[in-house]
Amino acid sequence: MTTVNALSEVAALMGDPARAAMLSLLMDGRAHTASELALTAGVTAQTASGHLARMVEASLLAARAQGRNRFYRLASSEVAHAIEALMALAGTRAPPAAKSAAWRRDPDLRFCRTCYDHLAGQVGIAVTDALTRAGHIEPMGPRDWRLTPSGELFCGRLGVDVPGARRLGSRHFARQCLDWSERRPHISGALGAAIADTFFRRGWAEKLRRSRTVRLTDSGRRALNSHFGAAV
Amino acid sequence: MTTVNALSEVAALMGDPARAAMLSLLMDGRAHTASELALTAGVTAQTASGHLARMVEASLLAARAQGRNRFYRLASSEVAHAIEALMALAGTRAPPAAKSAAWRRDPDLRFCRTCYDHLAGQVGIAVTDALTRAGHIEPMGPRDWRLTPSGELFCGRLGVDVPGARRLGSRHFARQCLDWSERRPHISGALGAAIADTFFRRGWAEKLRRSRTVRLTDSGRRALNSHFGAAV
DNA sequence: TCGATAGTTCGGTGGCGGCCGAAGGATAGC
DNA sequence: GCTATCCTTCGGCCGCCACCGAACTATCGA
Numbered sequence: 001m002t003t004v005n006a007l008s009e010v011a012a013l014m015g016d017p018a019r020a021a022m023l024s025l026l027m028d029g030r031a032h033t034a035s036e037l038a039l040t041a042g043v044t045a046q047t048a049s050g051h052l053a054r055m056v057e058a059s060l061l062a063a064r065a066q067g068r069n070r071f072y073r074l075a076s077s078e079v080a081h082a083i084e085a086l087m088a089l090a091g092t093r094a095p096p097a098a099k100s101a102a103w104r105r106d107p108d109l110r111f112c113r114t115c116y117d118h119l120a121g122q123v124g125i126a127v128t129d130a131l132t133r134a135g136h137i138e139p140m141g142p143r144d145w146r147l148t149p150s151g152e153l154f155c156g157r158l159g160v161d162v163p164g165a166r167r168l169g170s171r172h173f174a175r176q177c178l179d180w181s182e183r184r185p186h187i188s189g190a191l192g193a194a195i196a197d198t199f200f201r202r203g204w205a206e207k208l209r210r211s212r213t214v215r216l217t218d219s220g221r222r223a224l225n226s227h228f229g230a231a232v
Numbered sequence: 233m234t235t236v237n238a239l240s241e242v243a244a245l246m247g248d249p250a251r252a253a254m255l256s257l258l259m260d261g262r263a264h265t266a267s268e269l270a271l272t273a274g275v276t277a278q279t280a281s282g283h284l285a286r287m288v289e290a291s292l293l294a295a296r297a298q299g300r301n302r303f304y305r306l307a308s309s310e311v312a313h314a315i316e317a318l319m320a321l322a323g324t325r326a327p328p329a330a331k332s333a334a335w336r337r338d339p340d341l342r343f344c345r346t347c348y349d350h351l352a353g354q355v356g357i358a359v360t361d362a363l364t365r366a367g368h369i370e371p372m373g374p375r376d377w378r379l380t381p382s383g384e385l386f387c388g389r390l391g392v393d394v395p396g397a398r399r400l401g402s403r404h405f406a407r408q409c410l411d412w413s414e415r416r417p418h419i420s421g422a423l424g425a426a427i428a429d430t431f432f433r434r435g436w437a438e439k440l441r442r443s444r445t446v447r448l449t450d451s452g453r454r455a456l457n458s459h460f461g462a463a464v
Numbered sequence: 465t466c467g468a469t470a471g472t473t474c475g476g477t478g479g480c481g482g483c484c485g486a487a488g489g490a491t492a493g494c
Numbered sequence: 495g496c497t498a499t500c501c502t503t504c505g506g507c508c509g510c511c512a513c514c515g516a517a518c519t520a521t522c523g524a
Contacts, residue, residue, distance in 0.1 A: 012244070044514060053472085089292070090235070278485085489503090
């Protein structure tokens, strides 16, 4: 293959409107799910899937499976650089200010939200980090956490229903879930759900209507400080 | 027009093999006639004419009529920069085995070439590294270089027209341009062009006909050694 | 075990665009 | 004027590829 063909091939990939829309969204540096990218590009899931596979094949994107979701991100900073150079040609300034519109509109979503049934965002990460720092949980394997004896006690004092979580044998007990805004794992699985449930039950957090966004209450903020030694 | 559409449109222009071949030839920084570009791209004159018109329309190329001939050149160094960035991507895409095949095809191009109007390849990197090592230039921000007082003196002794380069207010003075073969930044912008000009004027380097490839002369090799303390 | 959700694969369709032949300027030289 | 060369415009053909519906797989939660 000549350098010329290589040039045209990579440019052609970026030259499709749907793929360009996906790449633009990914210029925020975060990982996004296939369905999110499909929605942004304005195409069906199956069309998006084909586009994403081609871009992964060409090393423009990197993919990581997580549960039912598949997260895609730009494969390297060089990809971002090339996109930026092309956008500069069109006279439009893009990165790094080019976050997705939804993103700019919703900083609260980044702060705290539900991910299935557990907490995510800065609050989810703060809780996870605090538990790790205190030695209450430990990474176990690539995808799980282990609850230590001290963690068992800690959860008991807080009112987290650990026995109930263990009873759900069909469900993973404590999983590492990649936080798509913070780009680090937070705690999910049955234990993550039980912790979130405690937050809601004790009035530390409230779900907003018709949204994944979660509001941390004042007492929740105090609880984070006193019980977890974390500030957000 | 949205930024996304702008991205896909300019990328789609570069994504056609015939147009990519033309753009590659024009990376030598010179103006070429329509028929020459048609020959390079392997298409008929009328097909090439259509391609060229579209690229002029999109401000990728600039055209100038001269007698019966029509000369085309890259519209700006930004266009060259974008092409270079895309080529850097293309270098990473295939596994090593496939890459080296394409590589060995053009060892001379990898050694020294023009990137629009400045030097690239091993020689371009050698010059840039030597200037950095001697403290003549310093990275300034993510995309620029700063010429230090010692660099000012050094360029003056060499006959590089620094004042002339500064006078081009419309153009970036000293930019970092990612070298697609060396995968590290070399110096471009007005100063990069002035340095390259010095190389050609003093007989240190010669452009090969119909190619971006540049030949380093024996005196050029000696100059690199004595003035820059670099060996290639 | 079962339903719901996320993602992929496959097959068929439609439209965009690259291609060339033919014809039509424009310029230079005679 | 005439001719050769360079380039462009026009019209029609053809292939590629983006798209979607349908069906399938995998994972999650109950």
